[in-house]
Amino acid sequence: MCVTLRRLLEETAGYAADYLEGVPDRPVTWTAGVDELRASLGGPLPEGSTDPHTVIRELATAADPGLVSIPGGRYFGFVIGGSVPAATAADWLTSAWDQNAGLYAGGPSAAVVEEVAGAWLTELLGLPPGASFGFVTGCQMAHVTALAAARHGVLERVGWDVNENGLFGAPPIRVVVGAERHTTIDRALRFLGLGTSCVVPVAADGQGRLLPAALRAELAAGGGPTIVCAQAGNVNTGAFDPLDEIADAADAAGAWLHVDGAFGLWAAASPALRHLVAGAERADSWATDAHKWLNVPYDSGIAFCAHPDAHRAAMSVRASYLIHAGPGGPRDQMDWNPEFSRRARGFAVYAAIRSLGRSGIAELVERCCAHARRFGEELGRAPGIEVLNDVVLNQVLVRFLDDNGDHDARTAAVVEAIQDDGTCWLSGTTWQGLGAMRISVSNWSTTDDDVDRSLEAIIRAAGIVRSRG
Numbered sequence: 441m442c443v444t445l446r447r448l449l450e451e452t453a454g455y456a457a458d459y460l461e462g463v464p465d466r467p468v469t470w471t472a473g474v475d476e477l478r479a480s481l482g483g484p485l486p487e488g489s490t491d492p493h494t495v496i497r498e499l500a501t502a503a504d505p506g507l508v509s510i511p512g513g514r515y516f517g518f519v520i521g522g523s524v525p526a527a528t529a530a531d532w533l534t535s536a537w538d539q540n541a542g543l544y545a546g547g548p549s550a551a552v553v554e555e556v557a558g559a560w561l562t563e564l565l566g567l568p569p570g571a572s573f574g575f576v577t578g579c580q581m582a583h584v585t586a587l588a589a590a591r592h593g594v595l596e597r598v599g600w601d602v603n604e605n606g607l608f609g610a611p612p613i614r615v616v617v618g619a620e621r622h623t624t625i626d627r628a629l630r631f632l633g634l635g636t637s638c639v640v641p642v643a644a645d646g647q648g649r650l651l652p653a654a655l656r657a658e659l660a661a662g663g664g665p666t667i668v669c670a671q672a673g674n675v676n677t678g679a680f681d682p683l684d685e686i687a688d689a690a691d692a693a694g695a696w697l698h699v700d701g702a703f704g705l706w707a708a709a710s711p712a713l714r715h716l717v718a719g720a721e722r723a724d725s726w727a728t729d730a731h732k733w734l735n736v737p738y739d740s741g742i743a744f745c746a747h748p749d750a751h752r753a754a755m756s757v758r759a760s761y762l763i764h765a766g767p768g769g770p771r772d773q774m775d776w777n778p779e780f781s782r783r784a785r786g787f788a789v790y791a792a793i794r795s796l797g798r799s800g801i802a803e804l805v806e807r808c809c810a811h812a813r814r815f816g817e818e819l820g821r822a823p824g825i826e827v828l829n830d831v832v833l834n835q836v837l838v839r840f841l842d843d844n845g846d847h848d849a850r851t852a853a854v855v856e857a858i859q860d861d862g863t864c865w866l867s868g869t870t871w872q873g874l875g876a877m878r879i880s881v882s883n884w885s886t887t888d889d890d891v892d893r894s895l896e897a898i899i900r901a902a903g904i905v906r907s908r909g
């Protein structure tokens with residue numbers, strides 16, 4: 441290797457380590473506004489070259505104030521995991537190795553690592569042995585992949601080849617979903633040409649759980665190719681649809697059952713929480729993330745399918761210049777993925793699973809849930825704060841009550857004050873018509889002290905907003 445490249449990588453490792461070491465002491469939020477970032481990162485298209493040491497040094501400096509401390513233990517926004525050290529390091533190697541993980545021939549180790557990690561994940565998440573899988577960018581694309589398999593499967597059952605004939609003139613597909621499904625389901629259906637008019641929402645309860653009786657009634661009311669989308673882990677409440685009952689209803693109707701388990705499917709990795717996903721293993725397809733609860737760097741999601749033939753038929757592609765492994769040969773990733781050329785995403789997943797092991801993953805999930813319960817208990821005890829959800833997993837929904845009754849406005853103001861304070865970061869939502877603050881504990885590195893400091897910051901912000909009137 442040329443000396444310059446080694447020195448560049450070592451310098452870069454230094455910037456990365458400095459950043460990560462500094463995370464516990466920096467504000468969790470960004471400190472520069474968009475104008476400042478545009479000024480420091482922008483400028484005209486460079487005409488000539490700049491030496492890479494300068495590029496990386498200046499990039500690290502200019503980007504720094506616009507970074508959010510997502511890797512740290514006090515980031516509770518959206519549903520965002522950190523990255524366990526082995527996964528971060530494996531991700532660096534992935535870039536250095538720069539394999540094209542579309543085909544076995546583009547990097548045999550990348551292909552075999554995905555094969556191994558996919559089988560480990562299948563076992564960890566309690567899915568049927570032999571389920572097929574594809575490593576994609578996130579749960580959004582896992583839905584696209586799995587629902588493409590579903591679309592193929594349900595139409596094939598009625599004699600329609602969607603690969604050849606597309607959807608013009610196809611028997612209509614009904615997609616029955618819970619009223620509180622994640623928005624990425626609808627978006628996946630749009631991408632797949634099914635449109636949102638195929639979506640039939642059925643009622644959910646106050647926690648966001650699909651009501652099986654409403655599902656049964658809806659399924660009985662119509663026929664034809666049907667996909668049911670259930671959810672393991674609501675993005676706001678963490679609640680689980682009653683998957684076993686839903687699987688019964690889908691079975692009886694001959695429907696394809698897809699489970700959105702972006703983070704909730706990881707409950708299966710914990711003996712203490714596994715009951716929450718009982719019945720998930722009966723589904724036809726599943727979508728989840730590794731960048732959430734496995735704490736793998738972005739981006740990393742996985743689609744699984746109980747019908748490898750439908751999955752492969754929906755995804756695979758051939759070209760004369762490609763080198764495809766034959767039947768019984770090694771696994772070509774593009775047979776299971778919507779991408780063609782692609783990053784070797786499996787290395788980081790593999791490294792995370794190896795470094796944590798089955799017990800470490802269970803412990804990570806359970807620890808996050810214990811922190812979430814503490815948030816729920818302590819905030820629930822504080823005057824003028826209401827916890828809106830049953831804290832069954834890692835999500836806590838909180839509302840700040842206002843003396844004059846304008847709880848939505850006060851909640852939004854408290855969220856803003858917490859974000860400005862910078863001790864921790866979380867954001868707002870509207871839950872069944874009520875303004876609320878969301879806390880998602882999804883990071884391996886969150887400690888009791890992080891929870892203490894964040895609780896103090898939340899309660900302090902609530903007090904400041906109240907005294908401001």
Ligand SMILES: Cc1ncc(COP(=O)(O)O)c(C=O)c1O
Pocket residue numbers: 518519577578579580581622624673674675700701702703729741
């Ligand atoms: C339940 C659920 N499904 C799907 C998604 C989308 O995941 P991603 O952002 O990885 O595409 C999320 C994201 O939070 C989610 O919570």
